[in-house]
Amino acid sequence: MHLFHPSETLTIRMAVPADAEALRRLAQLDSAPAPGPAPMLIAEVAGELRVAVPLYGGREIADPFRPTAELVALLIERTRQLAPPRRRPARRFRRLARVRRPATALRA
Secondary structure, three states: OOOOOOOEEEEEEEHHHHHHHHHHHHHHHHHOOOOOOOOEEEEEOOEEEEEEEOOOOOOEEEEOOOOOOHHHHHHHHHHHHOOOOOOOOOOOOOOOOOOOOOOOOOOO
């Protein structure tokens, strides 16, 4: 089964406040909790919201009556590209004390 018909337009964009009602409806269809105020990346096919993925991780929501697995994978990959890299904890370099050993005498 195809993701969508070739004549349909796929749009990937950040959700805006005007998308709140459509996101709530999509969450209801998917039996998911309504999304919070976190930034979300959305995919629309022919102007219809199909998938939404939180930008900084979390549960995606998708239309369960449409083939969306590839859209979900595409949006998850795109969020990885958009999200800032996670900072690793700074490593503290410790200077190891060198243990001095007595010099060995050269044998003649």
